[in-house]
């Protein structure tokens with residue numbers, strides 16, 4: 484008898500013949516460069532204390548504790564580094580239960596929807612709990628550091644919540660080397676983030692990046708996608724960046740107007756929606772098969788269904 488298991492990276496179910504050591508060998512290969520995932524030689528509390536020591540030293544910041552790590556294929560381990568990290572490791576936190584499981588699920592959904600997202604997966608720590616691991620997109624394979632600026636820096640504000648999708652779009656129109664596709668991608672993100680209840684997509688969670696050999700900047704891959712609505716049901720606003728002057732009670736009409744502001748054609752806008760509607764059963768299946776506990780699975784389904792209904796009826 485084969486046992487049914489799920490891949491810790493893509494979360495697709497398979498038999499224990501296809502999925503060994505936690506991941507599809509192909510998924511492990513893309514994320515780690517080896518068919519077998521490495522071990523993590525520390526546990527959840529270690530990350531919290533280690534990350535406090537790293538404050539100010541690491542080149543990635545953000546609110547949650549996190550570590551910068553590399554993969555040592557000889558030791559088959561992830562090792563913490565101050566500089567030159569290849570991955571970011573985000574552990575469980577007290578404030579949001581099952582945040583790694585939540586983030587990996589959201590990233591899988593974004594990826595299936597066709598968004599440009601970095602490689603990611605769940606990885607067990609020594610205490611048996613999962614951490615979320617994501618590969619950095621601001622490094623090339625040979626360690627070259629790409630220039631990246633987040634929208635709090637770009638829009639020169641002190642408050643990461645003081646912004647709107649329109650302001651991000653206006654900046655892209657002026658400064659991106661590929662404004663057309665960036666605006667389409669930004670619109671897709673605004674819509675999917677609303678549908679998933681990702682209410683903490685503030686200015687620091689959008690960046691422009693300059694790929695190697697590129698003449699200029701463009702929208703970076705999407706990151707830090709979490710159903711904060713699920714993690715914090717008391718969250719006040721549906722979107723922390725306003726769209727059409729609103730952060731709450733968002734409707735289909737608001738999104739259509741947003742897409743007009745972005746300069747998208749009606750056809751483009753309709754296509755973004757149609758692709759999401761078509762994916763509805765698939766996304767529900769992904770939520771049900773996720774690594775979240777039952778109560779959060781049903782909570783996530785409630786959020787997803789309510790938002791889909793509000794958007795598309």
Ligand SMILES: Nc1ncnc2c1ncn2[C@@H]1O[C@H](COP(=O)(O)OP(=O)(O)O)[C@@H](O)[C@H]1O
Nearest residue numbers: 543544545546547601618619620621687706707
């Ligand atoms: N995959 C990635 N590659 C490169 N930089 C990243 C990646 N993910 C996040 N970052 C950078 O690190 C910062 C913190 O990561 P984030 O996932 O947003 O953590 P937090 O949940 O603490 O906000 C982001 O604002 C972004 O600048």
Ligand SMILES: [Mg+2]
Nearest residue numbers: 545687688707
């Ligand atoms: Mg963030």
Ligand SMILES: [Zn+2]
Nearest residue numbers: 490493507510
């Ligand atoms: Zn997989």
